[in-house]
Structures are given as structure tokens and as C-alpha cells.
Amino acid sequence: MELKVCRATRLEGTITVPGDKSISHRALLLGSLACGETVIENFLRGKDCLATLRCLRQMGVKIEEEEDRVRVEGRGLGNLREPEEVLDAGNSGTTMRLLLGVLAGNPIFAVLTGDASLRRRPMDRVILPLKLMGAEIWGRQEGKLAPLAIRGQRELRPIEYTSPVASAQVKSAILLAGLYAEGETSVTEPALSRDHTERMLSYFGVPVKREGLTVRLRGRALLQGRPVRVPGDFSAAAFFLAAAAISPEGRVVVKEVGLNPTRTGLLEVLEAMGARLAVEVTGEWAGEPVGNVTVESSELRGVEIGGEIIPRLIDEIPVLTVVAACAAGKTVIRGAEELRYKESDRLATMALELGRLGAKVEVLPDGLIIHGGHPLQGSRVQSHGDHRVAMAMAVAGLVAEGETIIEGAEAIDVSFPNFPLLLATLAGEARGK
Ligand code: S3P
Secondary structure, three states, X not given: OEEEEEOOOEEEEEEOOOEOHHHHHHHHXXXXXXEOEEEEEOOOOOHHHHHHHHHHHHOOOEEEEOOOEEEEEOOOOOOOOOOOOOEEOOOOXXXXXXXXXXXXXXXXXXXXXXXXXXXXXXXXXXXXXXHHOOOEEEEHHHHOEEEEEEEOOOOEOOOEEEOOOOOHHHHHHHHHHHOOEOOEEEEEOOOOOOOHHHHHHHHOOOOEEEEOOEEEEEOOOOOEOOOEEOOEOHHHHHHHHHHHHHOOEEEEEEEEEEOOOOOOHHHHHHHHOOOEEEEEEEEEEOOEEEEEEEEEOOOOEOOEEOHHHHHHOHHHHHHHHHHHHHOEEEEEXXXXXXXXXXXXXXXXXXXXXXXXXXXXXXXXXXXXXXXXXXXXXXXXEEOOOOHHHHHHHHHHHHHOEOEEEEEOHHHHHHOOOOHHHHHHHHHHXXXXX
């Protein structure tokens, strides 16, 4: 599918975005392991979360999809049924890595696979600690790549694990496996990654302790099913917030969006670039702060980013690259080598595709240098099968002269199926005025 985006001088409106992808996955998973029912409101019906839903159903979890909610009948810890068929995680790293953590503690055999992109992504980062806990796991290339086969155990060993990467997927897989271990399991990460698993575990009644960059839990605790209202996905909102900042006449308000500080690094960077923005926390949903964000058209300047903020804006770097191309001066992003292991190598794909529009982007081993302020010219670009690259390029298309055509735009369905419509509405509404 191709998405055509024309230059829009105005981008204006008040919107809500679909439910958070990370939180939707976790609500399904924890709901399945809990006692009693978990009703999930504002669940993200994107392909990634639907892959998790299907895999759980294949293991005997009863999940009913209603118009505006999903009902999960928990099976309790350790009661997953052996799936008769291969589990397909599609494009979703979260599905594969978090499911491995859960499967490790269930005494069943399962085979997991995914699409071509997921079969290239490193799985050894979760396999290594899960094997230390006692799970048996096999995979291609000496056990690093999917398809994977796992034989879980009735009892796992607790571990104290120091992760070499700041990855919420690694941390979550170990914590989920830790639920099945007698005693205390801990994970220490090099920088704080998103903490949705910790928050939701606490919300479901499992005490999780944090000391600095270490988080601990005691296994064999009971999870109690609870209603979960999923906040809007900040990473989805980010495309519109960024678009408003770079649009000549932009003003976008996103309501009821998740404002978990482990996710909102982009707001700090936009502010440092000179963006006009306002944030208002209005409440808490299932242990997650929620509120409204407004961003207006702004004179932007380049910045240098790196270090602990990177995991807090990791999924926003593609669109941040677009913002940097529109800012005056140079933006340097360092310490972001993790981007090479996402749905595409996002350092390479963003540099290549933005380059097609005339942006000046240099690729570093662990980041990018963007020389901003060069006018962008519409062109044909590719998504590389990566939803965030597709949406970031659509945002670039709004400020590029003429027309930008994004090939492979169906990738967007992974996380934000109504993105094209919402973008057209905001740009179109404004044009009609
Ligand atoms: C996610 C964690 C991040 C993020 C991904 C979703 C999660 O990946 O990029 O989109 O839901 O835990 P890593 O943990 O691999 O950095």
C-alpha cells in the first residue's frame, strides 16, 4: 500500500490516539496469568497486540473481543496449555520476548516464529537469562534467532541479572519468568527503560521493589485480575506532536495520552529545541499517569542528545530525526545503537529515506548527525516494513515541497491503523478553514 502526503501549511486539531501498545500487550499477558477476569478498555487493536492475543488463545486463554473492550479470563500462574500449532508473533518483538518469559515457567513445549524482520532480530538477549533460570530454548544461529523452540519448566531458579542493554523487553521477560521462581529475582539495567511491567505487576498485586536501576520481585505471588483502562500511546501521539512543532501553522492537542516519564523523553528534547508545548497530568489509569499535551508551531534549533534519555525516547527517534531536519543547525544523537535492532535498522533507514527528501543526515555507529534547515522536497520513499519509519516519513511529507509517496505504508497497521485518516483529518480540517 502507498500513502500519499501533500505539503500542508496548517496542522490543527484536538485528538486522542489509540491505546498504548506496550500496555495493551502487558494487560493481555498479566490478565492471562492472573486469577479472575481482566477487562481491558481502550485496547490497541493493532497487528502487534492482536498477535499476542492470538498466541494466548492458542494456549487456552479465553479472550473475548467486544466492541470497545477485551475480556480476559485468567488461568492463574503455570496453567497455559501446550499450543498445538506454531505461535506467530508477526512483526512484534514484544510478543516474542515477553511470551518467552511466560513460557519459561510453564511446563509445555512451544515453537515461536515471526515475520522476516522479527526473524532477524536478536533473541539471545532474553534467551541467555531465561536459560540461566532453567528454561530450555533452541533457535537458529546457535539459538539467537527465531524460529525458536522452548520447553518451559514447572520450577525456575531465581536470578540476579545485570542486563547489558537498557531494554524493557529483556527486563520484562525476566520479571515474568521470575513470577515462577521460588525466591527473589532481580534485573539491573544500564539505564532506566519503560517500566510498564513493574507498574502493572504492582497494580495486579505483586510487590515490585525498585532501588536505582535494579528492580526485584518475589516469585509465586498471586496476580489478581483487574480492570485496565489503557492510556493513549505516547509513541503514537509523538508523530502529531512533532508534526505540529514543524508545521508553519501548527497546533495539536492530544488528550488522555500516557505520560509515564520513562516514555516522554521526546517532550524534554522538543523543549530544549525551543518548541512551544504544554503538558497537564490529569489522572492515573491502572498505575500509569495520563494527561493532555499541546504543541504549537515553533522556531526550532538543533540539540545534542545521548545517555540516559535514549531509552526514554527510543521509539521517537525516527520522528525526532524529521524534527531535527527542520531545525536550525546541527542535531547529534549518540548512544542509540539499539535502533539498529528494531523493526528495521532505523539509523540506516531514516538516514536513507530522509536523504531522498534532501535532508543532510550522517550515520554514526551509534547515532545520527542531522544538519537541519535544508528545505525538503517531496519524493517516493520506502517504509522498509517499519511502521515508525512509515509514519515519520509521512510527517516529513507534510513539510516537504510537493508530494511524498510512502511505499509499504501497510506497516503502519502494526501500531496505529487509523494514522493515515487522522493525519488527513488534521491537515484537511485545517485546509478547509
Ligand atoms: C517495548 C520496548 C522497547 C520498544 C518497543 C516496545 C516494550 O523495546 O522499542 O517498541 O513494549 O517493552 P526494547 O525493550 O527492546 O528496547
